[in-house]
Amino acid sequence: MSERGHVQVRFFARFRELLDCDAVSVALPEEGFHLSQLMTALAEKGELWAQVMSEENLIRAVNQTVVNDDPPLTPGDEVAFFPPVTGG
Amino acid sequence: MSERGHVQVRFFARFRELLDCDAVSVALPEEGFHLSQLMTALAEKGELWAQVMSEENLIRAVNQTVVNDDPPLTPGDEVAFFPPVTGG
Amino acid sequence: MADLDVVIQTAAFDPGELQQQLIGQSTDIGGVVTFTGYVRNANEGDEVSVLQLEHYPGMTERVIQETLENAAQRWPLLAAQVVHRVGELVPGDPIVWVGISAKHRAAAYAACEFAMDFLKTEAPFWKKERTADGERWLDQRSVDTERTARW
Amino acid sequence: MADLDVVIQTAAFDPGELQQQLIGQSTDIGGVVTFTGYVRNANEGDEVSVLQLEHYPGMTERVIQETLENAAQRWPLLAAQVVHRVGELVPGDPIVWVGISAKHRAAAYAACEFAMDFLKTEAPFWKKERTADGERWLDQRSVDTERTARW
Numbered sequence: 001m002s003e004r005g006h007v008q009v010r011f012f013a014r015f016r017e018l019l020d021c022d023a024v025s026v027a028l029p030e031e032g033f034h035l036s037q038l039m040t041a042l043a044e045k046g047e048l049w050a051q052v053m054s055e056e057n058l059i060r061a062v063n064q065t066v067v068n069d070d071p072p073l074t075p076g077d078e079v080a081f082f083p084p085v086t087g088g
Numbered sequence: 089m090s091e092r093g094h095v096q097v098r099f100f101a102r103f104r105e106l107l108d109c110d111a112v113s114v115a116l117p118e119e120g121f122h123l124s125q126l127m128t129a130l131a132e133k134g135e136l137w138a139q140v141m142s143e144e145n146l147i148r149a150v151n152q153t154v155v156n157d158d159p160p161l162t163p164g165d166e167v168a169f170f171p172p173v174t175g176g
Numbered sequence: 177m178a179d180l181d182v183v184i185q186t187a188a189f190d191p192g193e194l195q196q197q198l199i200g201q202s203t204d205i206g207g208v209v210t211f212t213g214y215v216r217n218a219n220e221g222d223e224v225s226v227l228q229l230e231h232y233p234g235m236t237e238r239v240i241q242e243t244l245e246n247a248a249q250r251w252p253l254l255a256a257q258v259v260h261r262v263g264e265l266v267p268g269d270p271i272v273w274v275g276i277s278a279k280h281r282a283a284a285y286a287a288c289e290f291a292m293d294f295l296k297t298e299a300p301f302w303k304k305e306r307t308a309d310g311e312r313w314l315d316q317r318s319v320d321t322e323r324t325a326r327w
Numbered sequence: 328m329a330d331l332d333v334v335i336q337t338a339a340f341d342p343g344e345l346q347q348q349l350i351g352q353s354t355d356i357g358g359v360v361t362f363t364g365y366v367r368n369a370n371e372g373d374e375v376s377v378l379q380l381e382h383y384p385g386m387t388e389r390v391i392q393e394t395l396e397n398a399a400q401r402w403p404l405l406a407a408q409v410v411h412r413v414g415e416l417v418p419g420d421p422i423v424w425v426g427i428s429a430k431h432r433a434a435a436y437a438a439c440e441f442a443m444d445f446l447k448t449e450a451p452f453w454k455k456e457r458t459a460d461g462e463r464w465l466d467q468r469s470v471d472t473e474r475t476a477r478w
Contacts, residue, residue, distance in 0.1 A: 010383070012381060012451065012453060013381055013453035013455070013464055014453075014464045016381075061383075061451075064383070064385055064386035065386075065389075080383060080386070080451075082383065082451060083453065083464070084466070084467035085447075085448065085449065085450060085451050085452055085453065085467065086452065086453055086454045086464075086467055087380070087382070087411065087423070087446060087447065087450050087451075087452025087453070087454070088364050088411075088422070088423045088443060088446050088447045088450075088452070098232070100230060100232055100300065101230055101304070101313055102302075102313045104230075149232075149235065152232070152234055152235035152238055153235075154298075168232060168235070170232065170300060170302070171302065171313070172315070172316035173296075173297065173298065173299060173301055173302065173316065174301065174302050174303045174313075174315070174316055175229070175231070175260065175272070175295060175299050175300075175302070175303070176213050176260075176272050176292060176296045176299075176301070190343060191359075192341060192342055192343010192344065192346060192347070193343065195343060195363070196343070199365070201419075202419070203365075203366075203367065203418040203419040204368065204369075205365045205367070206364065206365060206367050207362060207363065207365065208361075208362070208363045208365070209360065209361070209362050209439070210359075210360070210361045210363075211358060211359070211360050211432060211435075211436070212346070212358065212359045212361075213357065213358050213432070214350070214354075214357060214358065214359070215354075216355060216430065217354035217355065218355075267354040268352075268353070279367070280470075281362060281443060282470075282474065284362075285362070285436070285439070285440050288360070288436070289436050292432060319431075319433075323433065
């Protein structure tokens with residue numbers, strides 16, 4: 001799953017369907033690469049990707065914890081993007 | 089149960105045990121006889137009865153509804169005396 | 177109008193069966209909140225062997241029914257049921273069950289807590305404990321009267 | 328320390344059995360409060376035929392476990408369990424169960440409501456409804472975020 005120098009990126013629910021993508025492995029180009037930089041890189045994969053990355057209601061999690069700031073990423077990290085939750 | 093001209097008086101829990109009495113029928117001596125007058129009459133039945141009637145935590149119910157005032161009694165009424173409730 | 181029901185019985189009851197009866201065939205229900213009260217093995221430090229529950233037949237049902245009617249006026253409920261045992265119980269026995277169904281959970285939580293608070297302070301039940309030291313009637317807990325005063 | 332448990336499963340569950348497991352052989356319990364959420368047959372006016380529940384395995388369990396740990400720090404609990412289904416459900420199916428046992432009922436009520444409020448707003452589940460008009464992902468209800476903000 002977590003290759004050396006890569007992060008695993010996961011999508012859920014509406015975003016997973018929109019991108020037709022459950023998960024993608026992304027190489028970290030440099031040390032201290034931040035979450036916002038990953039999002040910019042993902043947005044460059046195409047129009048739908050750019051749309052998802054600019055969603056107002058995009059929840060971001062790093063290593064299964066929701067983040068509201070812009071943490072640096074480390075090889076092996078798991079990043080996830082999903083809409084507001086609707087369980088229960 | 090409810091004789092003409094009488095009220096049925098019931099006791100529960102600690103008071104029932106103390107008086108060794110589940111229920112007693114009391115004749116109403118006059119029209120417009122009030123609950124407080126019934127209590128005075130009951131207190132005259134003996135020391136234990138006087139003790140119960142002067143209990144601080146004596147709940148009084150008329151026709152199965154707790155009363156805090158001093159209503160007049162009517163033949164056929166059911167009066168009950170019991171301690172604070174402890175169900176559930 | 178919500179479906180309201182009160183049962184006083186000496187027989188044991190099964191919380192799972194009661195919940196099944198409460199929901200029936202309904203597919204309107206969003207949430208069910210239940211409270212089950214159990215006889216505890218110890219009270220104020222003494223080991224309880226038997227709990228004897230006395231009540232005032234007729235008044236008990238009326239007081240609880242009124243409580244459920246008040247709850248159904250305050251919150252949008254689908255159904256509410258209270259089952260309360262009387263007679264001899266031992267530690268671990270379920271003693272009371274309150275089940276509330278509603279379209280949304282907030283109403284069910286509020287009504288269930290409301291019903292228990294009023295049951296504890298207004299329904300004519302009395303508990304007598306048997307411990308190694310003998311028997312004693314329980315006193316009302318002041319926390320219960322305080323909780324009822326919140327509503 | 329309270330006994331805390333989280334289960335995510337595709338299989339159906341029986342609220343009565345879960346409550347039985349929660350209490351086990353304990354005679355310390357004074358009260359159990361449970362919440363069972365059911366799939367409703369209608370949402371915003373449309374008839375629902377199937378509800379599809381997706382989740383984020385691993386994160387779901389972690390978030391709910393943390394919620395129960397927070398609840399056990401705030402209130403004196405004996406045990407707490409959450410069971411949540413994922414996959415395909417139909418109207419009337421139980422979808423989530425939260426059970427809390429405590430010596431006194433106030434703690435059990437509060438913790439059960441707290442757990443559901445955080446589950447609704449923080450646990451990564453997503454619902455997709457299938458109606459006669461097709462499929463749609465559900466939006467978060469603002470009432471849920473408001474309820475969580477209370478704590």
